[in-house]
Amino acid sequence: MKFQFFRFYALIILAGALLIWSFNQIYNAIQDDNANYQIEVDYFFDGLSSDSKRGTKPLPNLLTIEAASLALPPDIQQMVEQGKVIAITDDSDQTFYYKKDLNSGQLMQFGPFMHQKKATSFEPYVVPLFYSSLAFLILLMMRPIFRDLYKLQQDAVDFGLKPSPMKRSVKESSNIYPLARAFYTMSDKVLNFIQMNKDLSRTISHEIRTPLARMKFMLELISPNIKTSQKERIQNDISEIESLVNDYLSFAKVENETDTLHFEVLSIKDFLKEIYEKFSIYEEQTVIHCHSDDVQVCFDKSSMSIAIQNLLTNAIRFSDKQISLNFSLVDNNCVLSVEDDGPGVGDNAQQLMQPFSRENVKEQNHKGFGLGLYIVRKVAIWHEGEFSISKSDALGGAKMEIRWPRNLPHS
Incomplete structure (x- = not known):
């Protein structure tokens, strides 16, 4: 049961992670193409401060270039023709913003901007914390179900080893109580059949001896008046019935010993x-x-x-x-x-x-x-x-x- 629990738990976690990743990819694909580019004022102040100290951080410039000097993919080129702002980042991690002047047909270039990440101590832990919380939530939801399934499994194993009224170890508030109730009902019916079988075995085995004794007595009385072959045939029939009774007695004895x-x-x-x-x-x-x-x-x-x-x-x-x-x-x-x-x-x-x-x-x-x-x-x-x-x-x-x-x- 533990192996099934961990296997099912891993499957749920994997399916949840795949689902979240898929939704993230779909969101990125369908989000608004008109991105709202915003630049923090602190970037310019930091650049001026670094420039005064002869730093290496470049300040952005606004230039005008020929539209033909920039090779763009067809979809990006279409956005430029529509007058939308686009951002291009080169191999040096420098970002330039471009927009076409619809009157002159030239491109306005604004940049470069160095890519900056906000220095926070919490951001690297957001994704692991989210997935850990999701995994813990799923664990809390699954554990009671498998715990009750394990109890029901133990009750069924104990019943198989020694048929007796099954312990009602699964509470009515459990999610699997309908299954447990079916098990309990079935076990009661099985116990009734076992008891009926024992009673029937005892009745057939013991009560049939009385008519057999009468048959033997009557056979001895009438044996002088019947043929020897007829007497032997009746004796064989009686012996066959006695053999069946003895087998029944052994069967009943073994069945009764299941409790002891x-x-x-x-x-x-x-x-x-x-x-x-x-x-x-x-x-x-x-x-x-x-x-x-x-x-x-x-x-x-x-x-x-x-x-x-x-x-x-x-x-x-x-x-x-x-x-x-x-x-x-x-x-x-x-x-x-x-x-x-x-x-x-x-x-x-x-x-x-x-x-x-x-x-x-x-x-x-x-x-x-x-x-x-x-x-x-x-x-x-x-x-x-x-x-x-x-x-x-x-x-x-x-x-x-x-x-x-x-x-x-x-x-």
């Missing part, structure tokens, strides 16, 4: 070791390779644990024989990646990060509901980072990567 995120500096190697031990039970079907730099980084342990477990669960679901879990520091940014040797994601990377997107894989009996990777993306955003999906060069399958700054401002 606790960023701290921890050993990433010890953190990944704990998660690796939880997934060691899958090593009979899939080998998991874990490698991490032994460094201290800042992150929220709870939400990051959910994100990594979702990535590993997804990798185990689609991998063939092995998975790689790696962490490294690149340009002071944390890079955590999970790679597998499965079929990959093709061109569906962006789609898979959206909620409720589904990837059908014929070799797998389980179909996800798209909340796992969406949660990972949300966790990356909470850490001021990004989540990306690409092809694994090492294993040939999918590569899912989370990047976030090593030193977050929350720490």
Whole structure:
């Protein structure tokens, strides 16, 4: 914001100076050609005094010369023909005044006059003082606007990090209050949508368990009277609904943790070791390779644990024989990646990060509901980072990567 302020301020000053210079040039161009030549009496007295002391200052003389002896530009020559007084200054800074005698046709020459400047101590400072005053006035006009814009920017950044009612730091008397009011109104609507989403997640996740329990009970009662294939079909439908409910519960848990995120500096190697031990039970079907730099980084342990477990669960679901879990520091940014040797994601990377997107894989009996990777993306955003999906060069399958700054401002 400071850079924008100084850039805009410099632009205004430059535009103001150019405007004043342009008006000055226009004024000089259109001012009256009939200049009123005035000579101070003190000039003659000073010349007489200098002449008595044998000074070098010449006294003016009135002479008559031939009109043809003076070569003048056409526009100046036209003024002379009209009987107007003209002034010509030579290279020695001596000024001569000429006027044509309309009766005789000759030119009357009066001069020379030495150019004199009034010796004042204030004149050299008039122009700088004027421009400085103009710059200071513009600064006084611009500073409140950019100050309020900076406050509004900070409120928006704080709201993005932790959605909560925005502070009304911009007063109603501010010039940008209409913009601030729109921001405040928008933030209230966003908070309402967030709360509605949380309530909906809780309702769907918890209330749906009751009819599921009744369905299971009824299935056990009628199972002797139906075919085995029909029973399996109903059981698969119930399992699919339960899977959706579990995903919803994870989603609601992560959403609710946005208000209780606790960023701290921890050993990433010890953190990944704990998660690796939880997934060691899958090593009979899939080998998991874990490698991490032994460094201290800042992150929220709870939400990051959910994100990594979702990535590993997804990798185990689609991998063939092995998975790689790696962490490294690149340009002071944390890079955590999970790679597998499965079929990959093709061109569906962006789609898979959206909620409720589904990837059908014929070799797998389980179909996800798209909340796992969406949660990972949300966790990356909470850490001021990004989540990306690409092809694994090492294993040939999918590569899912989370990047976030090593030193977050929350720490």
